[in-house]
Amino acid sequence: MNEQQAPKRSMFAPIVLVLLVMSMTGNVLLYSQKLHTDLSKREERGERIIMSAWDSKLHIDSLLEQVTRLLESTDVKERIEAKQGIGFAFQKSSAISAFVEEAQAKEPRETAGGQRDASAFISDIELSLRSIANHEDALTAEERAYLTLVKDIYTKLQEPIHRFSVTELTEQNALTTENGGQWIELAYSMLSIMNEQEEMLYDGVNQ
Secondary structure (H helix, E strand, O other), X not given: OXXXXXXXXXXXXXXXXXXXXHHHHHXXXXXHHHHHHHHHHHHHHHHHHHHHHHHHHHHHHHHHHHHHHHXXXXXXHHHHHHHHHHHHHHHHOHHHHHHHHHHHXXXXXXXXXXXXXXXXXXXXXXXXXXXXXXXXXXOOHHHHHHHHHHHHHHHHHHHHHOOOOOOOOOHHHHHHHHOOOHHHHHHHHHHHHHOOOOOOOOOOOOO
């Protein structure tokens, strides 16, 4: 008498199950990797914002100090030293543009037509200060008036940038900053100050 053979089990179901598990595992890994990448990008951007704020402070404080020195200079030696200091101060000037641009990217707002951007403001002042006091005589009335104008504007710029309260570059601070907050208002306040004066180029300076 022939024994009945047990029916063969189909391998289809186990294979499908294995493939489903592998697919789900792969999707989880890809999603986790995406989350990690997104988090890293946010952290990097937050760090850029913080660094641009710190460098903006350095530029504003330094330029204000050197412009004041130039106004108070009594001889050629003091004037040359102040002019050199002004040159060094502009090494950090691009930070202001970066700080404002980050705010505009994070929270775009309508601006008045013809409003200059931060980089144009910085460029006008840098070109103007290069052309001032390049002589042995006392500062002219026009030079003193322009330097006083720059001093007044930079004194105003100190107020918002010194309200930027982040003092440590940590992951948490970077992510919190990237998420938005008070720094955006500070940046727009600075942009408004930079546009209070219609013309920032010293008379006779060509761009």
